[in-house]
Amino acid sequence: MDVGNLVLFFLAGLSIAAVLFIVTAGLSLVFGALRVINMAHGSLYMIGAFVSWFVIVHLANALFGFWAALLVAPLITAIIGAVVEIFVLKPVYGKEHLLQLLGTYALTLIFAGLVRKVFGADVRSISAPAALNSSVPIFGHGFSVYQLFLIAVAVLVAGGLYLLLNRTGLGRNIRAAISDPQLLSTTGVNVTRLFTIVFMIGTALAGLGGVLVSPTSSVDPGMDSNVLINAFAISVIGGLGSLVGSLVGAVIVGLILSFGFAYPPTAHYAIAFVFAAMVIVLTIRPWGLFGRAEQ
Amino acid sequence: MDRLRALLPSARGDRIRWGLAALLAVTILLVPNLAQVAENAFPDSVSARFAIFLASQALVLGLWATSFNLMLGYTGMVSFAHAAYYGIGAYTVAIIAHNYHQNAVYGLLAAPLVAGAFGFVTGLIALRAVRLYFSLLTLAISQLLFTIAFEWYDFTGGDNGIHNLVIPDWLSDQTTIYYFIAAVTALCLLLMFIVVRSPFGAALLAIRENRQRASSVGLSVKAYELAIYTIAGLFAGVAGGLYAIYDLQAYPQLLYWTTNAQPVVIALLGGTGSFLGPVLGAVIYTYLQNFVGKNYPNEFDIVLGAIVLGVVLIAPGGFVSLPDFFLRLRSRFRRRPEDERVELVESAGQAMAALEVSRAVASSAVQVDPGAAEPAGPDQRATLLKVNGLSKSFGGLVAVRDVSLNVKQGDRHAIIGPNGAGKSTLFNLITGRLKPSAGSVEFDGRTITGWADYRIARAGIGRAFQITNIFPRLSVRQNVQYSMLAYRKVTIRPFGFADRIFREEASDLLESVGLGRYSELAAGQLSHGDQRALELAISIALGSKLLLLDEPTAGMSPYETQKAMELVRRLATERGLTLLFCEHDMNVVFGTAQTVTVMHLGRVLTEGSPQQVRNNPDVQRIYLGELEASA
Numbered sequence: 001m002d003v004g005n006l007v008l009f010f011l012a013g014l015s016i017a018a019v020l021f022i023v024t025a026g027l028s029l030v031f032g033a034l035r036v037i038n039m040a041h042g043s044l045y046m047i048g049a050f051v052s053w054f055v056i057v058h059l060a061n062a063l064f065g066f067w068a069a070l071l072v073a074p075l076i077t078a079i080i081g082a083v084v085e086i087f088v089l090k091p092v093y094g095k096e097h098l099l100q101l102l103g104t105y106a107l108t109l110i111f112a113g114l115v116r117k118v119f120g121a122d123v124r125s126i127s128a129p130a131a132l133n134s135s136v137p138i139f140g141h142g143f144s145v146y147q148l149f150l151i152a153v154a155v156l157v158a159g160g161l162y163l164l165l166n167r168t169g170l171g172r173n174i175r176a177a178i179s180d181p182q183l184l185s186t187t188g189v190n191v192t193r194l195f196t197i198v199f200m201i202g203t204a205l206a207g208l209g210g211v212l213v214s215p216t217s218s219v220d221p222g223m224d225s226n227v228l229i230n231a232f233a234i235s236v237i238g239g240l241g242s243l244v245g246s247l248v249g250a251v252i253v254g255l256i257l258s259f260g261f262a263y264p265p266t267a268h269y270a271i272a273f274v275f276a277a278m279v280i281v282l283t284i285r286p287w288g289l290f291g292r293a294e295q
Numbered sequence: 296m297d298r299l300r301a302l303l304p305s306a307r308g309d310r311i312r313w314g315l316a317a318l319l320a321v322t323i324l325l326v327p328n329l330a331q332v333a334e335n336a337f338p339d340s341v342s343a344r345f346a347i348f349l350a351s352q353a354l355v356l357g358l359w360a361t362s363f364n365l366m367l368g369y370t371g372m373v374s375f376a377h378a379a380y381y382g383i384g385a386y387t388v389a390i391i392a393h394n395y396h397q398n399a400v401y402g403l404l405a406a407p408l409v410a411g412a413f414g415f416v417t418g419l420i421a422l423r424a425v426r427l428y429f430s431l432l433t434l435a436i437s438q439l440l441f442t443i444a445f446e447w448y449d450f451t452g453g454d455n456g457i458h459n460l461v462i463p464d465w466l467s468d469q470t471t472i473y474y475f476i477a478a479v480t481a482l483c484l485l486l487m488f489i490v491v492r493s494p495f496g497a498a499l500l501a502i503r504e505n506r507q508r509a510s511s512v513g514l515s516v517k518a519y520e521l522a523i524y525t526i527a528g529l530f531a532g533v534a535g536g537l538y539a540i541y542d543l544q545a546y547p548q549l550l551y552w553t554t555n556a557q558p559v560v561i562a563l564l565g566g567t568g569s570f571l572g573p574v575l576g577a578v579i580y581t582y583l584q585n586f587v588g589k590n591y592p593n594e595f596d597i598v599l600g601a602i603v604l605g606v607v608l609i610a611p612g613g614f615v616s617l618p619d620f621f622l623r624l625r626s627r628f629r630r631r632p633e634d635e636r637v638e639l640v641e642s643a644g645q646a647m648a649a650l651e652v653s654r655a656v657a658s659s660a661v662q663v664d665p666g667a668a669e670p671a672g673p674d675q676r677a678t679l680l681k682v683n684g685l686s687k688s689f690g691g692l693v694a695v696r697d698v699s700l701n702v703k704q705g706d707r708h709a710i711i712g713p714n715g716a717g718k719s720t721l722f723n724l725i726t727g728r729l730k731p732s733a734g735s736v737e738f739d740g741r742t743i744t745g746w747a748d749y750r751i752a753r754a755g756i757g758r759a760f761q762i763t764n765i766f767p768r769l770s771v772r773q774n775v776q777y778s779m780l781a782y783r784k785v786t787i788r789p790f791g792f793a794d795r796i797f798r799e800e801a802s803d804l805l806e807s808v809g810l811g812r813y814s815e816l817a818a819g820q821l822s823h824g825d826q827r828a829l830e831l832a833i834s835i836a837l838g839s840k841l842l843l844l845d846e847p848t849a850g851m852s853p854y855e856t857q858k859a860m861e862l863v864r865r866l867a868t869e870r871g872l873t874l875l876f877c878e879h880d881m882n883v884v885f886g887t888a889q890t891v892t893v894m895h896l897g898r899v900l901t902e903g904s905p906q907q908v909r910n911n912p913d914v915q916r917i918y919l920g921e922l923e924a925s926a
Binding site: 037088091092096097098099101102103105106107108109110111112113114116117225229232233235236240268269271272275276278279282283286287288 | 367371373420423424425426427428430431432434435436438439442443446552553556559563592593594595596597599600601602603604606607608
């Protein structure tokens with residue numbers, strides 16, 4: 001394997017990491033502020049991908065369709081997120097954490113059934129929008145422009161989240177909620193509404209991830225659990241509730257997957273390497289690389 | 296007292312549950328006969344063979360879900376790896392029968408050992424983390440095991456799995472297999488039932504209710520969690536082995552994490568709070584799966600999700616709690632309208648009734664305990680606790696700096712100081728919740744510096760917390776009784792009946808702290824003041840020689856405060872306890888303490904009798920002065 005190949009696999013790993021980061025950032029943000037692990041996060045990613053497919057195939061031509069989907073799908077998943085937060089999570093805040101796990105776990109079953117009922121169990125595929133559907137030469141190999149686009153979007157999302165958290169009033173409240181929600185409510189901030197907004201941002205990111213991944217992988221009813229497993233691995237490696245952790249974790253997992261699949265002898269076990277990495281990190285730092293130790 | 300009785304667990308609901316269990320047992324015995332009768336009656340629509348097959352499936356799922364509930368319901372652990380141990384059980388039977396051509400029943404004997412061994416090793420890793428991280432780690436472990444089963448073609452058959460197992464001739468008949476499965480399931484259920492009612496099971500309940508408290512009554516929480524994780528894995532292995540025997544196959548999907556939905560749904564359906572709940576849940580699940588799931592696979596997932604969601608949001612007790620639910624519903628209809636106000640419990644009825652007294656106390660002058668007012672001569676008593684140069688820093692912040700302290704045997708020693716003086720940190724250092732950066736702690740002649748909190752609790756330092764810290768859903772008596780079990784190391788015993796051990800002793804102790812009549816009430820329903828009294832009782836149950844009280848009267852009404860401190864003084868005298876407490880209420884401090892240490896900014900400022908401290912100008916300046924100025 002020459003240098004060109006290495007760079008190529010490296011870039012491919014980063015493009016996998018890009019989507020995983022966007023999805024995991026949503027999961028991690030929600031955990032940081034609400035202390036809830038949203039088991040249904042992968043379902044919203046799947047819904048994002050299916051909405052993307054629907055918009056592109058049925059509502060517009062392929063070029064305009066993708067950009068429309070990029071707006072519509074996160075909006076829809078954010079609205080679903082609001083409904084979920086208000087009707088499922090609000091009643092179980094402050095109760096045992098296992099009720100939150102089980103409640104959102106129930107939603108994964110419901111969403112999986114609904115998606116299969118509405119869209120069927122077929123595997124679908126979408127092509128990238130025409131403007132990005134080409135490749136550029138890198139070290140003598142062709143590399144997909146769309147995958148470079150994914151990396152750029154992830155950088156934009158990371159920057160946007162940083163600005164949101166550090167330069168806006170909403171972000172200040174979210175950071176305060178992450179450190180002490182009870183104290184925040186005594187300062188007159190409407191924590192109830194804040195939590196709904198944070199959850200909507202989280203699910204919008206899941207939906208966005210679903211749209212972005214749809215041209216690079218198949219859209220099918222099993223994609224919810226696949227992404228959820230990876231997002232969990234990333235947030236455990238990076239530390240739940242930490243955006244930097246999500247970023248670092250996503251890059252680690254993206255590279256492991258990319259290089260793991262590259263060599264025939266390890267291809268079957270690439271996913272096992274991810275979990276091995278997770279076990280190793282947790283054995284040394286049970287709260288992840290950038291996480292805070294639970295009380 | 297009628298109000299009190301309405302809150303107690305209903306003996307009637309219990310009787311109904313035992314009745315249901317007996318009915319279930321009889322039904323299980325009669326399944327093959329009933330199936331035959333049904334087939335004879337409706338030969339077109341019913342197949343006895345299929346009905347018996349479904350009953351076998353329900354039993355195996357029931358066994359599997361019950362083993363899962365040992366963690367979910369009894370210990371409060373959410374594992375996503377339980378399907379992996381079930382799958383390992385099935386593969387053990389399949390591999391022994393198929394690859395090694397041995398009797399499948401030997402495989403069934405090996406299944407729990409193999410699954411238990413995997414459970415122990417992977418549990419060691421998963422239990423590096425707690426709560427959510429533990430759950431996520433089990434997910435990773437389950438996917439690792441799945442990948443191995445999926446990819447190791449030579450040994451596990453890869454993604455095809457292993458099919459068409461050969462089982463011994465005497466087992467090949469459908470009815471015989473059914474009775475065989477029923478017998479094995481019954482044996483396993485009996486063993487698990489013995490475990491959950493044993494002192495070991497009591498320790499699990501304590502951990503479920505309050506991990507931190509469980510540790511401070513002397514339980515090594517992680518060891519118990521590892522033990523139950525292994526035991527649950529072992530029984531899941533039996534269930535998986537039985538699965539391979541009636542379905543004659545093993546395949547990787549059995550280990551996949553989504554398969555784990557089955558024990559979760561089944562346990563929740565039947566009720567996690569009841570031992571046989573999951574078995575009932577398995578019957579309902581099997582019915583749903585074969586009569587809804589076969590025809591409407593997508594709707595089936597939605598129905599399952601809706602059921603889990605409904606249980607989570609509406610009735611965390613599941614189906615088994617229905618008897619209680621109906622009894623409550625009925626009593627609600629029977630109740631006269633004027634009684635309806637008495638919904639919430641006021642166990643501190645005395646406190647309310649004595650509102651007058653409370654006003655009187657609040658307005659009266661400081662109540663000084665005559666014992667405390669005695670001038671303290673040179674103290675000849677032995678030193679029980681010796682703190683030497685103790686320091687603790689968090690990053691750059693030094694919370695406790697070079698603190699030395701001697702607590703004499705039988706003393707009532709107060710630590711005072713403004714907020715941030717380091718009092719709570721000092722307590723955390725003494726009780727082992729924090730590790731000191733420097734210095735040493737000696738207790739009763741032993742150096743206990745850096746010991747784990749449960750070992751220090753065993754050594755005889757009891758602690759009541761700033762935030763009330765009890766086992767809320769256990770009864771008041773169980774709070775005390777299980778603490779005794781933990782402290783006296785009886786909880787390592789996985790047999791015997793926990794509720795019968797030390798029962799008298801616990802009741803006596805509760806009488807002496809004035810909680811006798813509430814002993815069967817759930818501890819979480821007690822008033823705040825009574826919960827503090829219960830904490831004291833727990834500390835005494837632990838045989839503590841030294842009692843650390845962190846703001847014992849925080850959040851109490853003046854009347855409750857007075858009562859609580861009377862109780863503390865009386866118990867200390869009666870039982871020869873040494874007290875070390877920190878407190879903001881100066882009435883409490885000067886009414887109870889014989890020695891007072893003043894801390895300021897992490898250091899000891901001065902120490903002496905209440906009178907000396909009162910007259911110390913430095914103390915007046917930094918502390919009492921503040922108070923008087925603000926008063």
